[in-house]
Amino acid sequence: SSSRKPIIVQIHHGPPSIYQLIPKKELIGTLTRVTIGEKDASKTNKTILLVGETGAGKSTMINALFNYAVGGKFEDEVWFQIVEEEQRSQTESQTSDVVVYQMFGFEGQTLPFSLTIIDTPGFGSTRGFKEDVSVSRRLFDLFRSEDGVHEINAVGLVMKASDNRLSDRLKYIFDSVTSLFGKDLEKNIVALVTHSDGKPPLNVIKALENAEIKCSRDEMNQPVHFMFNNQQIEQRNRTDKDQDGSKYSWDFTKEEMGRLKEFLKKTKPQPLKTTVEVLNERIRLEACIQNLEQRIELTELKQNELKQIEEAYNKHEEEMKENQNFTIEVDEVSKEKEPVKGGKWGLVFLEGAITCSVCEENCHYPGCTMARKPGHCEVMKRDHCKVCTNRCHVSNHVKENWIYVIKTKKVQKTLEDVKAKYDKNKEECExxxxxxxxxxxxxxxxxxxxxxxxDEAYNHVIRLKQIALNVNSGNTFKHLDFLIKKMKEKGDQEKLKVLQELKIRMDKRQ
Structure with a gap:
């Protein structure tokens, strides 16, 4: 189709002259999509997912990719920006929005394919674990939506050339991202080295090796990497020496862009079917354990109630039989509905809870965002819930902005009250x-x-370990202590050993 020219605003006179593109923007669920040019059905598309700490240079790299794509030359003294400065500062400081840049057909294009870049600025934000889980959720929404991304050509780990070790936060970011993917994506993970002077990035290579980062390897068995200079928009003075230095920075970046283009052309794209499976499994694991925690609390409180009844009955049996109005005091357990935050997008709860009206349980809370109704939620499989006690049909579930909470209150009970509750079936009672x-x-x-x-929660962890490229996500780690404690109480030594070994391996990576 014909190319559509985006609005262009000059924001600096240079040299080089800097032009800000004002592309088409749209919200796709919880994501922002930025589109430049018009889709050309005859061209294949390549997708790069960028990950790194705030300030690593992802925004400049996105701009550099665009300038390379449109055939920009040093002599032109022109630089285009598709990442807006205002948007960049807001994204890095306030939100965890995932931004999808789609570079379609436009004049002067030198790439033989269109390019989709997924930027994840929220990873490693100072707002912590909850914010990063939100980014994972948004990526998942992108991967599974009909008009989203269904295959990845490269995952770019963005690092500065000066990074001689991975900070704890950066390692956490890499672990968080690689834990999203299946094992089949390892060959597509590459290092993108920013602020480079053109020399081999020995610091970065050593840091990746020491941190045992899983990634694509070259013929020398070194991590595949591409280098970029971040000085393209620096003011150029007119001295020959300065011109030579600026041109060298531009030229080696352009050469590395060409290498990246060849990598994208020859590397087999990885369908995200396994990734969606991994994310589904993680969501079910989370939901299963949260439901499990509540039901364990419920069983323990019920057992306490039974113990109180048994002790009181043994102590006052004769009095209760002689006096029908004689009462005992027990802590009775019940469930009540309690409101929760439930923001809406259109007619859909972006935040809400999937609950089962039969089991009176919370099947998915928190974290259920894009599901318009219970049938769209990840905890449902073949129209049945994988979380609630009776594995009820989807029709018995609702998505609302309330959850079930467990309450106890002291009540007086007579012998008849107790019998009515625990002798429910007369035939069984006889x-x-x-x-x-x-x-x-x-x-x-x-x-x-x-x-x-x-046992079910344990099986989820083992399944995740089998299919995920990396299970070292905060999500999984958070629940291991709980599972280990409860497995100890159960006395299952074999499963306890497996969980403890997994935790030791994960501890080493923290």
Missing amino acids: KKSSLLENLKQETINLTAERASLL
Whole structure:
């Protein structure tokens, strides 16, 4: 199709003259999409996902890629920017928006393909773990939406040439991102070295090796890397020496851009089917464990209630039989609905909770964003919930801005009250010799349910370990201590050992 010229505003007279492009912008769910030019169906598309700390130079790299794509030359003394300065500062300081830049057909284009760049400025933000989980969620929304991204050609780990080690935060960022992907993406991960003087980036290579970062390797078994200078927009003086220095910076960056182009051309794109599977598994794991934590709390409180009844019954049995109005005090457990924050986008809850009205349980909260209704949520599989107790049909679930919370309150109970609650089935009751047997059986049932839930959570972790390129995400790490503690209580030594070994490996990476 014909190219559409974007609006261009000169913001600096130079040399070089700097022009700001005002591209088409749109919100796609929780993401921002920036489009330049018009899609050409005859051209293939290559997608790069950029990751790195704030200030590493991702924005300048995106601009450099665009200038290379339009065939910019040093002699032209012109530089185009597609990342707006205002947007850049806001993105880095206030939000965790994922921005998708789509570079389609335009005049002077030198690339044989269109280019999609996904920028993730929120990773490693000072706002911490919750913010980074939000970025992971937004990437997931992008990967699974119909008009989103379904394959990745390269994941670019953006590092400064001076970085001689990976900071704890940078390592955390890399772990967070690689944990999003399946093992099949390792050959597509490359280092993009910014602020380079053109010399081999020995610091960066050593830092990647020491941190054991999984990535593509060259014929020398070194991490595949591309170098870029960030001085293209610096004011050029008219001295020959300065001109030569500026031209060298421009030329080696252009040469490296050419190498990156060849890498994108020859490297097999990785479909994100496994990635979506990994993310689904992570979301189910999170939902399963959160549900498990609440149900364990519920079983423990119920067991305490049963213990109180049993002790009071043993102590006052004769009095209760003689006096029907004789009461005992117990901490009765119940569930109540409690409002939660539930922001809307259009008619959809961006934040809300998927709950089961039959089990009265929270199946997915927090984190359920793009699901318009329960059937769209990741915890559903083949129209049934993978989280709630009875694996209920999707029709028994709602997405609202409230959750179930567990409450206890002291109540007075008579013998008849107790029997009505625990002798629910008369036929079963006749088979049992006493109310105490019913209470004992109820306790056994609660213990078995807890064990079953714990095994399910364990299976999620093992599945994740099998398919994920890296399981060292804060998401998984956060739950290991809980699982280890409960597995110890259960006494399953074999599974406990597997979890402890996984935690030791993850501890080494922290």
